[in-house]
Amino acid sequence: MTAVLEATGLHKRFGKLVAVEEVSLRLAQGEVLAFLGPNGAGKTTTIKMLAGLLWPDRGQVQLMGKDPHRDPWALRHLGAVLEGNRNVYWRMTAQENLVYFGVARGLRFGEASRRAQNILEQLGLAEKSRTEVRHLSRGMQQKLSLGVALMHHPELLLLDEPTLGLDVESALRVEEMVRELAREGKAILLTTHQLEVAQRLADRVVILERGRIVLEGRTAEVLNRFAGEHYVVELETPPSPAQLAALRPLGLQGEGTAYVYQGDAEGLWQVLEGLKPLPLKKVARAEADLLEVFLKVVGRA
Amino acid sequence: MLDLFWAEFKRSWLNLRRYPSEFVGGVITLSLFFLLLFLGAKFLAGPNANFGERTEAILVGFLLWILTLFAYGTLSFGLSEEAQTGTLEQVFLTPYGPIPLMLVRNLAGLGTQLLLLGTIALVLMFLTGTRLSFPPLVLLPIATVLLGSYGLGFAMASLALLFKRVQQLVNISQFLLIFLLQYPLEGSGWLAKLGYFVPLVPGAHLTRQMMAKEAALDWNLLGLALLNGLAYLALGIVVFSRAVQAAKRRGLLFGY
Numbered sequence: 164m165t166a167v168l169e170a171t172g173l174h175k176r177f178g179k180l181v182a183v184e185e186v187s188l189r190l191a192q193g194e195v196l197a198f199l200g201p202n203g204a205g206k207t208t209t210i211k212m213l214a215g216l217l218w219p220d221r222g223q224v225q226l227m228g229k230d231p232h233r234d235p236w237a238l239r240h241l242g243a244v245l246e247g248n249r250n251v252y253w254r255m256t257a258q259e260n261l262v263y264f265g266v267a268r269g270l271r272f273g274e275a276s277r278r279a280q281n282i283l284e285q286l287g288l289a290e291k292s293r294t295e296v297r298h299l300s301r302g303m304q305q306k307l308s309l310g311v312a313l314m315h316h317p318e319l320l321l322l323d324e325p326t327l328g329l330d331v332e333s334a335l336r337v338e339e340m341v342r343e344l345a346r347e348g349k350a351i352l353l354t355t356h357q358l359e360v361a362q363r364l365a366d367r368v369v370i371l372e373r374g375r376i377v378l379e380g381r382t383a384e385v386l387n388r389f390a391g392e393h394y395v396v397e398l399e400t401p402p403s404p405a406q407l408a409a410l411r412p413l414g415l416q417g418e419g420t421a422y423v424y425q426g427d428a429e430g431l432w433q434v435l436e437g438l439k440p441l442p443l444k445k446v447a448r449a450e451a452d453l454l455e456v457f458l459k460v461v462g463r464a
Numbered sequence: 465m466l467d468l469f470w471a472e473f474k475r476s477w478l479n480l481r482r483y484p485s486e487f488v489g490g491v492i493t494l495s496l497f498f499l500l501l502f503l504g505a506k507f508l509a510g511p512n513a514n515f516g517e518r519t520e521a522i523l524v525g526f527l528l529w530i531l532t533l534f535a536y537g538t539l540s541f542g543l544s545e546e547a548q549t550g551t552l553e554q555v556f557l558t559p560y561g562p563i564p565l566m567l568v569r570n571l572a573g574l575g576t577q578l579l580l581l582g583t584i585a586l587v588l589m590f591l592t593g594t595r596l597s598f599p600p601l602v603l604l605p606i607a608t609v610l611l612g613s614y615g616l617g618f619a620m621a622s623l624a625l626l627f628k629r630v631q632q633l634v635n636i637s638q639f640l641l642i643f644l645l646q647y648p649l650e651g652s653g654w655l656a657k658l659g660y661f662v663p664l665v666p667g668a669h670l671t672r673q674m675m676a677k678e679a680a681l682d683w684n685l686l687g688l689a690l691l692n693g694l695a696y697l698a699l700g701i702v703v704f705s706r707a708v709q710a711a712k713r714r715g716l717l718f719g720y
Contacts, residue, residue, distance in 0.1 A: 211553075236559045237559075245553055250551065259474075259478060267468065269560070
């Protein structure tokens with residue numbers, strides 16, 4: 164697949180603090196990458212370098228083969244919703260913001276006006292098109308920021324906490340939009356502290372810790388890798404104390420009728436042998452979620 | 465680029481239309497400021513003092529000062545405000561680059577600024593009984609003053625970009641502009657000669673001559689004023705470009 168974004172060996176230091184170290188990212192068309200990490204891990208610094216807003220000390224960024232630090236027209240390929248920013252002018256209406264930023268990103272005025280109308284309908288903001296942004300709800304403002312980022316048909320979207328502070332309905336709507344945009348072929352780099360959102364949306368996951376990438380992989384594979392060591396065992400009736408005492412050394416944890424076995428498949432058979440002849444209700448491989456993966460990886464790092 | 469100009473023009477016009485109280489407040493404050501200066505000077509000079517054609521010169525100087533203030537302060541005020549409200553980074557994501565965008569912004573904002581200036585001029589002419597001549601050719605020296613002011617504005621915007629809170633410095637330096645606009649170019653001493661190289665001075669001198677003394681346009685001096693304005697604009701842009709580079713290197717585009 165064609166690389167929409169290719170960043171290699173990014174390095175940034177502020178005084179004595181190394182904010183980002185040897186970070187390389189690649190993003191293809193239609194791919195959603197969850198870029199995760201605790202506060203201060205270097206996510207925002209990396210995003211700013213990708214967007215040409217911060218110069219890396221070392222390393223290179225290519226947007227559709229162009230370097231945004233040397234060629235500003237590379238920014239035609241990029242749309243961004245930046246965290247902690249308003250992203251839009253509060254004294255202007257939703258429609259005026261879309262047209263203004265569309266033109267500022269290189270669209271002709273007429274084209275920007277037409278596109279603004281489409282985007283407002285797409286975002287469900289058509290009724291609010293003539294409302295000043297300061298009178299819009301936080302959710303609507305966030306949707307508008309996404310609209311601004313989409314105005315000029317960019318191939319790459321950088322979304323820094325796009326669902327932060329939104330109510331459930333608005334957050335789900337933004338999630339659905341991200342899915343739709345990926346289906347349309349946009350490459351999306353998403354940072355969020357809402358790991359369940361990342362898990363639902365991302366094809367790939369990168370976890371950053373103290374400026375370095377500590378985990379990278381396809382979401383499903385990462386989850387499998389971390390789930391492989393756990394099995395859930397549920398019984399219809401609790402085992403006897405003698406049975407339990409024999410099974411504890413094998414790695415069985417839990418009480419009553421619900422247990423977790425930590426170990427490989429061979430060990431699981433030994434556990435099941437030890438539980439004979441109790442009736443089993445459920446034996447299943449435990450599913451890890453991204454939160455668990457994140458805590459393990461970040462904790463280990 | 466024409467589309468960008470139109471978008472910027474609409475943006476400044478919308479601000480004016482949507483918040484007319486700011487426009488009216490600007491007219492009242494600046495008119496009062498002039499009247500206080502004018503009446504204060506008259507009071508200090510005593511009841512027999514007659515300013516004569518000096519009143520016209522003072523008014524022209526004042527109006528020119530307001531215009532240069534707009535050109536000088538708009539960029540740094542805008543950058544500080546955008547850094548504070550959080551739109552600065554979106555602005556810097558433009559593929560046109562920050563300098564062409566800021567130049568277009570300056571030009572597009574001129575329309576609303578001239579409207580404000582024209583209103584203040586009419587109010588003050590009415591209140592002071594002054595008549596100013598406005599030959600169309602006077603726009604040329606005014607344009608050279610504007611070029612220099614934009615140059616100084618870019619230099620000040622560089623400080624705003626790097627240090628964010630520079631409003632106090634902008635406020636204080638505004639009074640330096642009065643000195644530049646009233647710098648005497650008459651005479652043959654070294655001070656007059658130096659004036660040709662000081663920002664805004666040749667253009668301001670020409671404007672004063674044409675509007676207050678109804679003098680004809682001195683084309684040679686206009687050439688020098690144009691060179692002066694262009695040189696300071698170029699200098700300001702170079703400084704601003706360096707400041708953008710430094711801000712991008714040190715991560716100063718975000719936060720306030």
